[in-house]
Amino acid sequence: MKFDYLITGAGIAGCVLAERLASQLNKKVIVIDKREHIGGNCYDYYNSAGVLIHKYGPHYFRTNLKHVFDYLSNFTDWHYVYYRVKAMVDGKLLPIPINLDTVNELYGYDFSSNELKKFFKINMVRVDEIKNSEEAIVSKIGRELFEKIYKAYTLKQWGVEPKELDVSVCERIPVRTNRDDRYFTDKYQAMPKYGYHKMFENMLKHPNVHIMLKTNYKEIKDDIRCKKHIYTGPIDEYFDYIYGRLPYRSLRFEHETLDVEFYQPVSQVNYPYDYDFTRVVESKHITGQKHHKTTIIREYPSDEGEPYYPVPAAKSRTIYERYRRKAERLKDVHFIGRLAEYKYLNMDQVVDRALRLFEALHVMEDDGKLNVFPGVSDGY
Ligand SMILES: Cc1cc2nc3c(=O)[nH]c(=O)nc-3n(C[C@H](O)[C@H](O)[C@H](O)COP(=O)(O)OP(=O)(O)OC[C@H]3O[C@@H](n4cnc5c(N)ncnc54)[C@H](O)[C@@H]3O)c2cc1C
Incomplete structure (x- = not known):
């Protein structure tokens, strides 16, 4: 031919x-x-249990x-x-990206949006020229929130400290002062x-x-x-x-099918500190599939394997x-x-x-x- x-x-x-x-x-x-x-x-x-999953x-x-x-x-x-993501921090499941509820639930505050803006302003680290991913984040939300939510996760994901990572990796991390808990805000x-x-x-x-x-x-x-x-x-x-x-960063996936309709409240839960995996993904939340079983996938970052990032x-x-x-x-x-x-x-x-x-x-x-x-x- x-x-x-x-x-x-x-x-x-x-x-x-x-x-x-x-x-x-x-x-x-x-x-x-x-x-x-x-x-x-x-x-x-569709895996052997009939659950639609992303390989x-x-x-x-x-x-x-x-x-x-x-x-x-x-x-x-x-x-x-709409996609929703949470992170397990200090034993609490918090909305990601950071929004008003994330800060209020983490610290037990009752901030309004304006108060949260002031909180960020007081805590943000002033950086003249942002040169790496750590500076990209601390200049928005301050050091404490960076350490609680992003530092360990980024280290696990990339295998290097955020301060050694190119600014482009974290520069677009959104921070909200309202209660919008969508992972993305795109039109479609x-x-x-x-x-x-x-x-x-x-x-x-x-x-x-x-x-x-x-x-x-x-x-x-x-x-x-x-x-x-x-x-x-x-x-x-x-x-x-x-x-x-x-060079590429790779991932290893661990699948588990469970005899329950849902395992977690949203499609993705990030684990910055605990365990070796970065996140647990449950695709039924995003595919809309109705099924009496569910499959969760744990992601382990690695330097070896298929090229991903x-x-x-x-x-x-x-x-x-x-x-x-x-x-x-x-x-x-x-x-x-x-x-x-x-x-x-x-x-x-x-x-x-x-x-x-x-x-x-x-x-x-x-x-x-x-x-x-x-x-x-x-x-x-
Ligand atoms: C973990 C992860 C999560 C992601 N999540 C999202 C998301 O939520 N939303 C989003 O918009 N994007 C997401 N992306 C990005 C998305 O995967 C890419 O935008 C998309 O896959 C790029 O398509 P592509 O055709 O360029 O590459 P690929 O999908 O990688 O396709 C390239 C193909 O080329 C084949 N190939 C390579 N070498 C050869 C060869 N020598 N001979 C024959 N075939 C070959 C490969 O097998 C592969 O099938 C994610 C990426 C990753 C890694």
């Missing part, structure tokens, strides 16, 4: 591009993935980008839901009604799309003839690690820059997604980037010139 495009990786980036190229430009597309399923890290499935950590879909929400709505109905917050996997199946259901699972690009690259390539795997692996390996630090940025410059010179290979761009990206950001790459490829198909690399300008 002859194909116009090879797409490495059947994650959300690969699915969007396969769908667009096949349905809008009538291109023949082959999508390969080394895993045994489509959907990349957003993959979900690679909880995926809360939310966005402010209407065009992204509208685009995905072509392939799924939605279960509308919803889960695919029949799960992510079903949504991706619908996207790839096109006669022009051919899928090959359990297929590693490295093993087939010399056998496959396809002029154009969209690559969503790790960029350092593509270039055989010539400039060294890019790129590590934002000066050293890794320098290595990535070298790969990026090399990738930029390849005319018919386009690097997109969290592994190829070595960047933590939410699902909606990836969809947005994939749609923009598609628009650029469309132009390229017309004039045969443009070489696109999303990491360069973000603006094509």
Whole structure:
């Protein structure tokens, strides 16, 4: 069979591009993935007890980008839901992100919003130039709350002290002075009604799309003839690690199915101090599934294993820059997604980037010139 495009990786980036190229430009597309399923890290499935769970950590879909929400709505109905998270601190389950109730419940206060604003103002640490994650947080909420709620959690999650972590990791941590206990405040917050996997199946259901699972690009690259390539795997692996390996933080998941309808009050409970795991996730709260049993997943961060979180630090940025410059010179290979761009990206950001790459490829198909690399300008 002859194909116009090879797409490495059947994650959300690969699915969007396969769908667009096949349905809008009538291109023949082959999508390969080394895993045994489509959907990349957003993959979900029904386990042996019949509970719908997220294999690679909880995926809360939310966005402010209407065009992204509208685009995905072509392939799924939605279960509308606000996500809620709590943290176990000093034996109390407190709302996260920090809001009025978090502070009142933690200290036994009865602050109003204005009083809480004053409390933050008195306690915040003045920092002239914020250089790391610790400073990013203490400059908002002060040292004591930072130590109670964020310090140990961040250390567990990343394996280094927050003061050694790049500012970008914690700079956007929200702090509220009202009682809003939603985890996110985006305009659109919803889960695919029949799960992510079903949504991706619908996207790839096109006669022009051919899928090959359990297929590693490295093993087939010399056998496959396809002029154009969209690559969503790790960029350092593509270039055989010539400039060294890019570091990632990984996770280990421990599943437990229980004979109760619900185990905890919200979808996610963080454990900053106790235990070796960072959080316990119960997906039934977000999928809306009715089931007399439930499955909880404990997450253990680790340096070994599948690449999950790129590590934002000066050293890794320098290595990535070298790969990026090399990738930029390849005319018919386009690097997109969290592994190829070595960047933590939410699902909606990836969809947005994939749609923009598609628009650029469309132009390229017309004039045969443009070489696109999303990491360069973000603006094509
Ligand atoms: C624990 C965790 C929780 C998250 N939670 C959220 C959330 O709540 N909300 C949100 O918006 N985002 C969340 N994200 C981010 C989300 O997972 C990403 O935005 C999304 O998965 C990126 O899609 P992608 O297509 O770029 O990459 P991926 O989903 O990683 O897909 C890349 C695919 O390429 C395949 N591949 C790699 N190398 C090769 C090769 N050599 N040959 C063949 N195939 C290959 C991989 O197997 C994979 O399937 C979370 C991420 C993590 C790690």
